[in-house]
Amino acid sequence: MEEGEGNREVEVAPALVAVHPSHSSVVVAVASDLRVYDLSGDRPVTLGDEPGRSNHSDSIRAIRYAPDGELFVSAGDDKRVNVWSVDSWRCIGTVCCEKRVSSVAISPNGLYVCFADKFGVVWVVSVEKDDADQQFVKDKPTPMLAHYCSIITSLAFSPDGRFLVSADRDSKIRVSVVPKEPLKGAHEIQSFCLGHSEFVSCLDFVYTSEYSKGLLVSGSGDSTVRLWDCETGSLLDIFDVGSKVDDFAPNGVEGEMHYVVTDLCASPNDTRIAVAVQSLNGIVLLNCDLPGKTLSIIMVVRIAGEAFIPTSLGTGSGQNLMWMVAGVSKLTGLDSTLPIVLVKTMTGFRSNTDQEPTVQPSNEIPGSLKLLEHLQGSLQVEGPAISAAANAWRLAMCNLMVKKQYSAETREFRKRTRNDKKAAQ
Structure with missing residues (x-):
């Protein structure tokens, strides 16, 4: 694909969702907007801070709750990482970055926030408490590790906190040993999980109380979900998404990235995994046999009658409920440039329920219409807009993740006109 081809002008960010570990709140991020709903109090949350200080000015690309639920992190294209105290929803620290941020992770002990940029560097800051037991971000970010000039697409700490796993656009998964002092860098590589043939889009860990160290699961642009032992880097099993969802994908989908795995969500302390696929109006539900180290399909859960193709998935610990969002930061061509x-x-x-996996009607969602109005911005989201949003995100993801091929002449021209060459002159 040559530069200028493939609708490069289309650059949108997906709508994201994150769920508090105890299911006390849920957050939706779309464009530069964070929308928080307090599920325990059944009310929308107003983010508290100095006006304008904590607001993002560009698309949010990553959100994450801490495993203990005390912190929340948001980051994105404005090169800012905001760290929030969940109790007050006050921004306790803003980190300014050199590059746009692509993913975030919080250590299991809640002491460190890691974030990755599009140049392939993972940074870390520490979070401490003052004499009044108020949390604050202590230091400026320091580089922790790096991939070689490749966009880092996902970060995840292992459940026991021993490893930090990072995935990139060049199909690599790196497993790094988390040192006692992360601010001094993570110099020891435990393993590489190699086997994907396209970019790795998402990571998560499957674990239970009986199998506490867990197994790593990854999704990719090669239409597979793979199971790994991250300690050894061994590939344990492969699930081919395309072979199972071909009958469910809509007709008329053209071009690349038909069966890209865009997100996956493992149920905490359980063996089930929900998988979002770029052309599927629903999700694929998998089960992980931890002792047997295998993946198997439970069912494909369709959302009948709607062009709802999830862009992000989330769930809380011990909950029998999974949250899904579909949408993008902006949509042109339908008389609107607003987020969808x-x-x-x-x-x-x-897995510990006999209930059939079922998509709930709007009036049965926790918070019901009040929650939907706050998180969606409107109760009326038309089908054509959702379809157009799914197509816009497919094109944007293709532009972001599929590496461009250039002719020799074009490569030479790009070398001559590089920004650093201009600066040197």
Whole structure:
């Protein structure tokens, strides 16, 4: 693909969702907007801070709750990482970055926030408490590790906190040993998980109380979900998404990235995994046999009658409910440049229930219409807009993740006109 081809002018960010570990709140991020709903109090949350200080000015690309639920992190294209105290929803620190941020992770002990940029560097800051037991971001970010000039697409700490796993656009998964002092860098590589033939889009860990160290699961642009032992880097099993969802994908989808795995969500302390696929109006529900180290399909859960193709998935610990969002940061061509987002929930997600996995109607979602109005911005999101949003995100993801091929003449021209060459002159 030559420069200028493939609708490069289309640059949108997906709508994202994150769920508090105890299911006390849920956050949707779309464009530069964070929308928080307090599920325990059944009310929208107003983010508290100095006016304008904590607001993002560009698309949010990553959001994450800490495992203990005390912190929340948001980051994105404005090169800022905001760290929030969940109790007050006050921004306790803003980190300014050199490059746009692509992913975030919080250590299991809640002491370190890691974030990765599009140049392939993972940075770390520490979070401490003052005499009044108030949390604050202590230091400026320091580089922790790096991939070689490749966009880092996902970060995840292992459940026991021993490893930090980072995935990139060049199909690599790196497993780094988390040192006692992360601010001094993570110089020891435990393993590489190699086997994907396209970019790795998402990571998560599957674990239970009986198998506490867990197994790593990854999704990719090669239409597979893979199971790994991250300690050894061994590939344990492969699930081919395309072979299972071909009958469910809509007709008329053209071009690349038909069966890209865009997100996956493992149920905490459980064996089920929900998988979002770029051309599927629903999700693929998998089960991980931890002792047997295998993946198997449970079912494909369709959202009948709607062009709802999830862009992000989330769930809380011990909950039988999974949250899904579909949407993008902006949409042109339908007389609107506003963000588009639609929220759904699915019950029967966990393995310890006899309930059939079912997508809930709007009036049965926790918070019901009040929640939807706050998180979506509107109760009326038309089907054509959701379809156009899914297509816009497919094109944008293709432009971002599929590496461009240049002719020799074009490569020489790009070398001559590089920004650093201009600066040197």
